[in-house]
Amino acid sequence: MSDSGDSERILSLAEIEDGAAKGFEVEVAGKRQMLFGIRHGDDVHVYINSCPHIGTPLNFLPDRFLTMDGKHINCSTHGALFTIEDGMCIAGPCKGRPLRQIPSHVEGGEVFIRTRALML
Ligand code: FES
Known part of the structure; x- marks a missing residue:
């Protein structure tokens, strides 16, 4: 992973199939955070992997974040x-x-996140 200001490259767009999800971890200010991303064409929606119900990770199995039909x-x-x-x-x-x-955001086929948002 590489830093660019408060943006950090997390993975390549090609590592996620269109319509699929992928989990990953980042370390920001010495704290590890579990995240996941869902690819939608050339965009990736990234979320912290913590359910607002009781704060557990959403998935039991690696990269299993979506319903069977992939719509939610x-x-x-x-x-x-x-x-x-x-x-x-x-x-x-x-x-x-x-x-x-x-x-x-996606730039040059690489996916970046705003690390500052993880410090809030
Ligand atoms: S719905 Fe209960 S922890 Fe996610």
């Missing part, structure tokens, strides 16, 4: 469903509460 993010613990675009919980025990999204 799914928490494996109690089945909450979230929108891919903004991480809002639309069904389940945390309905109306969003995942924490981390600003990201």
